[in-house]
Amino acid sequence: MIEGRNLAKAFGPVKAVKDVSFHAANGQITALLGDNGAGKTTTIRMIAGLLNPDGGTITVDGESKHYPRRNLGVLSDAKGLYERQTARENMYYYASLMDLPRAQIEANIKRATELLEMDDIIDRRTKGFSTGQKMKVLLGRLLAFNPQNLLLDEPTAGLDVMATRRFRGVLRNLRDAGHCLVFSTHVMQEVEQLADSVIVMHDGLSLTQASVSELFARTGERSMEEAFVKLIAGGDHHRA
Amino acid sequence: MLKMIALVFRHEAKDLIRDSATLKTMAILMVFMPILYSYIIGDMGTRVKEVLDKEKRLGYVDHSEVQRVLPWLQQQGVIPVPIKALSKEVFDKENLDAVLLYKDKDELDVADPIHTQFEVWTNGTNEKKAAAATTIQKHLLQYGSVLARQNLIMAGAAPQLLQPLDAEVKALASSNKSGFVTYDLMVALLGMALFFSTLHVAVDTTAGERERMTLESLLYTAAPRSSIVVGKFLFVASVAIFGMLWTGLTFWVVGEVSIFQELLGRTGGITLSQLLIGVLIMSPLAFFVSSLQIMIGSFCNSVKQAQAYNSISGMISLPLSFLFFLDQMKGIAYTPIFGQGLAYRKVLQGEDWDHLAFISAQAITVAITLVLLGLTLKRFQSEKIILTKV
Numbered sequence: 001m002i003e004g005r006n007l008a009k010a011f012g013p014v015k016a017v018k019d020v021s022f023h024a025a026n027g028q029i030t031a032l033l034g035d036n037g038a039g040k041t042t043t044i045r046m047i048a049g050l051l052n053p054d055g056g057t058i059t060v061d062g063e064s065k066h067y068p069r070r071n072l073g074v075l076s077d078a079k080g081l082y083e084r085q086t087a088r089e090n091m092y093y094y095a096s097l098m099d100l101p102r103a104q105i106e107a108n109i110k111r112a113t114e115l116l117e118m119d120d121i122i123d124r125r126t127k128g129f130s131t132g133q134k135m136k137v138l139l140g141r142l143l144a145f146n147p148q149n150l151l152l153d154e155p156t157a158g159l160d161v162m163a164t165r166r167f168r169g170v171l172r173n174l175r176d177a178g179h180c181l182v183f184s185t186h187v188m189q190e191v192e193q194l195a196d197s198v199i200v201m202h203d204g205l206s207l208t209q210a211s212v213s214e215l216f217a218r219t220g221e222r223s224m225e226e227a228f229v230k231l232i233a234g235g236d237h238h239r240a
Numbered sequence: 241m242l243k244m245i246a247l248v249f250r251h252e253a254k255d256l257i258r259d260s261a262t263l264k265t266m267a268i269l270m271v272f273m274p275i276l277y278s279y280i281i282g283d284m285g286t287r288v289k290e291v292l293d294k295e296k297r298l299g300y301v302d303h304s305e306v307q308r309v310l311p312w313l314q315q316q317g318v319i320p321v322p323i324k325a326l327s328k329e330v331f332d333k334e335n336l337d338a339v340l341l342y343k344d345k346d347e348l349d350v351a352d353p354i355h356t357q358f359e360v361w362t363n364g365t366n367e368k369k370a371a372a373a374t375t376i377q378k379h380l381l382q383y384g385s386v387l388a389r390q391n392l393i394m395a396g397a398a399p400q401l402l403q404p405l406d407a408e409v410k411a412l413a414s415s416n417k418s419g420f421v422t423y424d425l426m427v428a429l430l431g432m433a434l435f436f437s438t439l440h441v442a443v444d445t446t447a448g449e450r451e452r453m454t455l456e457s458l459l460y461t462a463a464p465r466s467s468i469v470v471g472k473f474l475f476v477a478s479v480a481i482f483g484m485l486w487t488g489l490t491f492w493v494v495g496e497v498s499i500f501q502e503l504l505g506r507t508g509g510i511t512l513s514q515l516l517i518g519v520l521i522m523s524p525l526a527f528f529v530s531s532l533q534i535m536i537g538s539f540c541n542s543v544k545q546a547q548a549y550n551s552i553s554g555m556i557s558l559p560l561s562f563l564f565f566l567d568q569m570k571g572i573a574y575t576p577i578f579g580q581g582l583a584y585r586k587v588l589q590g591e592d593w594d595h596l597a598f599i600s601a602q603a604i605t606v607a608i609t610l611v612l613l614g615l616t617l618k619r620f621q622s623e624k625i626i627l628t629k630v
């Protein structure tokens with residue numbers, strides 16, 4: 001479970017996040033939906049502890065600062081892999097730095113390999129991997145230490161249709177297993193198909209948080225795209 | 241903490257072992273550097289020997305005084321070549337090392353009717369020929385002394401009175417030692433190995449990680465940032481020490497194996513234990529260099545920028561190439577790099593060295609290393625480690 005209250009972050013004169021509040025529950029997929037520059041990545045980096053918020057509070061599993069790092073898995077927009085190491089070694093290194101016992105890591109890697117269908121690539125060096133294969137390793141890296149909460153920054157960016165469908169299936173499985181998943185996106189279709197709860201962000205603000213059906217009802221629209229446009233127009237109107 | 245440091249260290253080592261391009265470059269550099277320098281020493285020695293040993297071609301304009309000295313010069317290996325007049329062209333045409341002219345006396349010399357004056361000319365553009373001319377000048381002066389002795393003996397002087405002293409050149413080291421050039425070179429080589437063996441690795445572990453977009457993920461782990469920095473630092477320092485050993489061993493092999501001695505003109509001069517002592521003395525510098533290069537890597541915006549700055553930082557090793565000139569500077573042995581270099585030089589020469597100065601140099605080196613590590617850690621704990629524009 002992850003909560004953010006009145007988060008704010010500025011880089012010099014640029015206010016990247018002005019006021020963002022949200023709640024992401026266990027057993028749910030929560031989407032951070034916003035256009036480019038809305039503050040999604042900065043919000044994720046603040047939750048992950050990489051950036052210190054200028055204002056506001058963040059809690060992970062009810063703990064504000066000293067939550068165990070292994071309870072939060074982050075797939076940021078920096079999606080690099082160690083190319084001279086195999087998929088398994090990439091996953092093992094990351095999980096071992098979460099201070100897990102070797103046997104547990106190996107069991108987690110075995111389970112992740114099955115879940116992500118990566119038997120064919122698990123012992124190959126990651127140099128030359130396709131975007132889909134890389135994404136499997138990146139997600140596998142998180143599953144190798146099996147965190148309760150997962151933060152994913154635009155996880156399907158660059159994936160083809162089939163890879164995206166498989167990936168969504170994996171996220172649903174994790175949700176059904178009781179994990180708390182937060183992902184950022186600007187793809188409306190993805191939100192419609194995947195999110196149990198949507199946080200609409202625009203210009204550094206969280207405008208609202210509701211389920212897809214609630215957003216449709218509130219805006220009187222039947223597509224996420226139209227609902228989103230209406231919501232951010234309303235946000236601009238309120239600020240004006 | 242220690243477990244995390246070990247994990248980071250092992251990961252970096254595995255990554256380097258599989259980086260065949262970097263390993264090949266490092267191996268080639270570390271092997272060829274000592275061989276090249278050995279060749280330079282050998283070549284310098286050969287050239288000096290050539291100048292001393294080779295027959296010198298001496299042009300001369302005919303004169304009775306010149307004819308008097310020619311037999312003596314021929315006995316010394318000089319080949320006389322008659323010419324009509326001194327000119328630049330005649331040097332090239334006859335391939336002359338020097339030209340001998342009898343200097344006619346003018347009115348001012350009338351008071352000295354006995355003294356014969358020669359001029360030995362060089363073309364002034366070739367150092368080898370200038371050295372040959374100096375040698376011919378020495379032969380002429382020696383002839384003058386012999387002539388004087390003969391005249392005095394003829395006049396009744398006792399021969400033993402005419403040469404009251406003798407002098408002979410001796411060396412403490414055995415005759416097969418290359419001497420101070422080899423020692424100075426050894427110190428300089430270890431210094432260069434320190435800086436240049438780690439250059440790529442240090443950049444790769446910091447700016448390289450950021451550019452490959454793996455650093456951010458590393459910072460999300462439970463590993464304290466100090467463990468990440470120390471793990472990377474210890475790995476780079478290990479590479480630096482290995483680089484020193486590798487270079488030193490190559491230099492030692494070149495001095496020991498007869499085929500290299502013949503090919504490169506090198507003679508032995510460093511023992512294996514001297515090499516190991518050198519690595520021990522210089523090891524704190526390996527930690528200093530690693531902390532400096534990692535700090536540069538963490539502060540730079542890109543790999544290219546980090547490589548450029550680290551290459552410039554390699555200039556710090558240059559003083560180790562000039563210890564021969566710096567030896568006498570007061571207090572310099574107390575400072576890092578100079579202190580270690582001078583101490584090792586003294587060890588190689590078998591001389592006493594200033595232990596207090598050495599300890600001071602090592603202590604300052606450790607202190608600077610800790611400061612640089614602290615700066616790197618501060619950088620890793622700052623948001624800027626990720627936000628820097630690439």
